[in-house]
Amino acid sequence: MTTAMQRPPLVRSSDRMIAGVCSGLADHLGWPVKYIRLGMVLASFAGGAGLAFYAWLWVMVPTADENARRNSRRPASPIAPAVSMPPSVSMPPDTTAPDAGAQPLPLSTPAPVFAPWFRMRRIQYGKEILLGAGLLLVAAILIARQFGVEVPLGTLIPAAAILGGAAIAWMQLDETRRAGLVDKTKADQAGGWVRLAAGLALVVAGVLVMVSGSGSWEQTWLALLASIAVLGGVALVLLPWGLKFWKDLETERAARVRETERAEIAAHLHDSVLQTLALIQRRAGSEQDVVRLARAQERELRTWLYRDAAKDAGLLAERIAAAAAEVEDAHGHAVDVVSVGDAAMTDRHEALVLAAREAMHNAARHGGGAVSVYLESSDTGSEVFVRDRGPGFDPDAVPEDRLGVKESIIGRMKRHGGTAVINSSSGGTEVRLKLPVENADKAENRNGDAKA
Amino acid sequence: MSALSEQVARTVRVVIVDDHAIFRSGLKADLDSRIDVVGEAGTVEQAIAVIAQVQPEVVLLDVHLPGGLGGGGREVISASSALRGSTSFLALSVSDAAEDVVAVIRAGARGYVTKTISGPEISDAVIRVADGDAVFSPRLAGFVLDAFGTSPAEIADDELDRLSARELEVMRLIARGYSYKEVAKELFISIKTVETHVSAVLRKLQLSSRHELTKWAAERRLL
Numbered sequence: 001m002t003t004a005m006q007r008p009p010l011v012r013s014s015d016r017m018i019a020g021v022c023s024g025l026a027d028h029l030g031w032p033v034k035y036i037r038l039g040m041v042l043a044s045f046a047g048g049a050g051l052a053f054y055a056w057l058w059v060m061v062p063t064a065d066e067n068a069r070r071n072s073r074r075p076a077s078p079i080a081p082a083v084s085m086p087p088s089v090s091m092p093p094d095t096t097a098p099d100a101g102a103q104p105l106p107l108s109t110p111a112p113v114f115a116p117w118f119r120m121r122r123i124q125y126g127k128e129i130l131l132g133a134g135l136l137l138v139a140a141i142l143i144a145r146q147f148g149v150e151v152p153l154g155t156l157i158p159a160a161a162i163l164g165g166a167a168i169a170w171m172q173l174d175e176t177r178r179a180g181l182v183d184k185t186k187a188d189q190a191g192g193w194v195r196l197a198a199g200l201a202l203v204v205a206g207v208l209v210m211v212s213g214s215g216s217w218e219q220t221w222l223a224l225l226a227s228i229a230v231l232g233g234v235a236l237v238l239l240p241w242g243l244k245f246w247k248d249l250e251t252e253r254a255a256r257v258r259e260t261e262r263a264e265i266a267a268h269l270h271d272s273v274l275q276t277l278a279l280i281q282r283r284a285g286s287e288q289d290v291v292r293l294a295r296a297q298e299r300e301l302r303t304w305l306y307r308d309a310a311k312d313a314g315l316l317a318e319r320i321a322a323a324a325a326e327v328e329d330a331h332g333h334a335v336d337v338v339s340v341g342d343a344a345m346t347d348r349h350e351a352l353v354l355a356a357r358e359a360m361h362n363a364a365r366h367g368g369g370a371v372s373v374y375l376e377s378s379d380t381g382s383e384v385f386v387r388d389r390g391p392g393f394d395p396d397a398v399p400e401d402r403l404g405v406k407e408s409i410i411g412r413m414k415r416h417g418g419t420a421v422i423n424s425s426s427g428g429t430e431v432r433l434k435l436p437v438e439n440a441d442k443a444e445n446r447n448g449d450a451k452a
Numbered sequence: 453m454s455a456l457s458e459q460v461a462r463t464v465r466v467v468i469v470d471d472h473a474i475f476r477s478g479l480k481a482d483l484d485s486r487i488d489v490v491g492e493a494g495t496v497e498q499a500i501a502v503i504a505q506v507q508p509e510v511v512l513l514d515v516h517l518p519g520g521l522g523g524g525g526r527e528v529i530s531a532s533s534a535l536r537g538s539t540s541f542l543a544l545s546v547s548d549a550a551e552d553v554v555a556v557i558r559a560g561a562r563g564y565v566t567k568t569i570s571g572p573e574i575s576d577a578v579i580r581v582a583d584g585d586a587v588f589s590p591r592l593a594g595f596v597l598d599a600f601g602t603s604p605a606e607i608a609d610d611e612l613d614r615l616s617a618r619e620l621e622v623m624r625l626i627a628r629g630y631s632y633k634e635v636a637k638e639l640f641i642s643i644k645t646v647e648t649h650v651s652a653v654l655r656k657l658q659l660s661s662r663h664e665l666t667k668w669a670a671e672r673r674l675l
Contacts, residue, residue: 334568338594338627340602372590372629378602385628427634 011064012057021057024064200237272300292332299325316343316353316382320375323357331364333371341377349382351416352435356384358408359431363388367429381436389428409433464582467491467506469499469528470514470544475567479512482571487578496520500531508539509582512574513561515545515552524552526559536560540581550595558658563587585647586654593626596653600660615653622649 007030013023022040026033043050276297283289317339324335343349356373363371367388374385405422409431413420418435464487468476471494480489491506493499496519503511511532517524520531529541543561545552553564562581565574566589577587588596600615602624615623618639625635632650636643 336590336629338590340594340597340627370629374590374594374624374628376597376602376624376627387629430628 009067010061011067012061014064018054019058020063021054021061024061025057200233268304272304273297288332291334292329295332295334296325296329299328316345316349316377317341317375319345319349319353320356320373320384323353324360324371324373327357327360327364327371330361333364333367333369335360335364335371335373337373337375339375339377341375343377343382348416348418348435348438351412352382352384352418352433355409355412355420355433356386358405358412359384359386359433362405363390363429363431366390366393379437381434383435384433385430386433387428387430392424392426392429394424462486463488464510464578465490465506465508466510466512466578467493467499467502467508468512469493469502469517469525470512471495471516471518479574482574483578484572484575487575494518496524496527496531499528503528503532503535503539507535510578511539511541512544512578513541513556515543515556525556525561529556529559529561533560540584542577542581542587550598553592553595554599554657557592557654560658562654563589564592565589566591580647584651586650588623588626588650588653590627590629593623596657597623597627600656615656619649619653622646623653626650 008027010028011024012020013027014020015023017023017037022036023033025031026036029036040050040054043053276293280290280293283293320339321337324337327333328335345353356375360371360373363386367390369389372385372387374387376383409422410420413433413435416435417438418433420434421432423430423432463485466483466487466489468479468489469492470476470479473494476492476494480492483489490508491502493502494517496517498519499511499513499517500520511528513525513528515525517528520527523530525541525543532539532541541556541561543553543556543564544567545556545564546567557564562584563577563586565577565587569577569589580587596615597620602620621639622635625638626632630638632643632646636646639646
């Protein structure tokens with residue numbers, strides 16, 4: 001932990017004997033896992049120190065998964081990247097394992113207020129140094145005992161245990177939360193401090209009684225009573241805070257979800273509807289522009305509102321609708337598409353879409369007014385009808401050099417085994433495109449031709 | 453679009469039901485002199501009360517309405533069933549969702565048009581509905597074809613569940629954007645015959661017990 005940052009993070013390995021502590025430690029330190037395990041076992045015979053160390057690491061060190069989740073979540077605060085905490089150097093991974101889920105939830109408001117306070121107290125690796133000093137002290141006491149020096153263990157051990165427990169509990173909280181906590185304790189000072197003091201007193205008394213008790217039944221009963229009192233005290237201290245934390249967490253989570261949704265909708269409306277409304281106001285004089293903008297916006301909003309994620313965008317109906325939208329944008333005439341059935345896209349269907357698009361372009365350009373498009377797909381084939389209400393024209397009178405109708409519509413359909421019929425009268429023009437289904441081998445040939 | 457010149461003399465009494473006042477006034481201005489707007493309503497409750505009070509010939513009814521039990525236009529039609537013989541409903545909607553359209557037609561509306569329809573077109577549609585005929589927009593015709601299938605009925609048994617070959621032809625032409633007159637010309641039949649076919653399709657749409665119809669509409673969220 002107190003080593004250079006280049007080392008792999010201390011996480012519990014998935015390659016495990018018991019809990020992956022030893023292999024994780026070995027990875028982190030770069031030592032062979034064999035020695036670590038051996039050392040752990042040997043240490044276990046030294047008054048159970050190895051066992052205690054192992055258990056401690058088990059509890060405190062996150063698994064690789066947890067660690068990854070935490071690290072990946074931390075920078076990904078979608079709403080307020082500014083308040084999400086950068087990974088802190090002095091925050092060892094082993095202090096936050098049970099807290100992993102709550103980690104990326106900064107209490108945004110108190111953070112800036114308390115930042116200087118914490119910065120002042122923040123010494124690099126401060127916690128580790130403290131911990132090391134404590135362990136050294138314990139070692140010194142043990143050694144002193146070996147040499148026959150009288151140490152008042154009866155009072156030291158419980159005191160150390162309590163201090164250690166408090167320290168650990170305190171370390172569980174990340175900084176912003178600590179700040180929030182201090183803030184809240186101040187907010188209701190009288191009650192908060194009384195509860196805290198009472199709880200601590202009970203904890204101290206209980207542990208003292210238990211540790212100093214002898215083996216007799218009477219004493220054990222007393223000890224039991226005392227431990228109940230301890231538990232009561234701990235509960236008294238932690239319950240209101242726990243509840244408050246939980247509530248804060250829930251509120252904040254819900255608020256964040258709402259905020260995310262709202263932000264997404266707001267962003268979409270801003271990019272689309274508000275822009276269009278602004279454009280419409282500026283172009284209010286031109287009726288055609290207004291209609292075009294309104295149509296395009298309506299289409300876009302409809303797609304956004306009702307978009308069906310399950311629907312494959314690669315299907316024929318979708319492509320015809322997209323072509324209609326393109327023509328609508330280009331010419332400012334409404335192009336209404338009605339489709340019945342659908343078909344998968346192939347090279348031939350691609351040709352059908354292109355021919356239909358050309359027909360729609362012509363209808364919008366020469367026809368004037370609304371264009372009706374009808375697509376019907378069934379087992380026998382696909383048909384597209386493009387109809388306008390323009391003055392009509394004589395298809396035979398179209399000059400040879402005009403490739404629009406001859407090449408892009410009729411020729412293209414013929415090449416792909418379909419037909420195109422143009423029916424024009426004074427009441428309007430209708431282009432009928434028909435693409436029958438081909439059997440498999442013929443379709444192969446056609447595809448080959450098309451590519452050649 | 454219509455051969456209704458002989459009916460210009462009479463006026464049709466209409467109630468407009470839509471929750472947007474701007475749309476109501478715009479629609480009122482768009483309707484021509486053959487139509488007399490005798491009432492307006494903005495919610496389900498208002499609509500039921502106004503319709504019962506003025507007993508119009510035609511109600512222009514928005515599919516989506518606030519109030520009531522949340523049933524919108526469908527609820528208004530059901531609540532006004534006492535007037536079924538004298539009052540017809542024409543559904544107006546900005547929604548293209550098949551579910552909404554089919555629901556309101558099955559509740560008893562005589563037709564369905566989108567809100568982007570032009571003034572003369574909607575006036576013609578109102579007159580047509582007042583005469584007891586059905587009004588199908590291209591989109592509604594598309595829904596019908598999608599729901600009933602595009603192959604004609606062969607046996608008389610499933611008469612309600614299938615469209616006849618002629619009805620299919622009429623629906624296809626309407627879906628292609630043809631007016632009734634143009635359909636009549638294309639098929640060499642009279643407008644009256646076209647109207648008969650459309651009314652028959654409407655009846656099938658309303659009465660068919662084909663459970664697929666409802667299921668289809670529910671699955672089909674938007675065309």
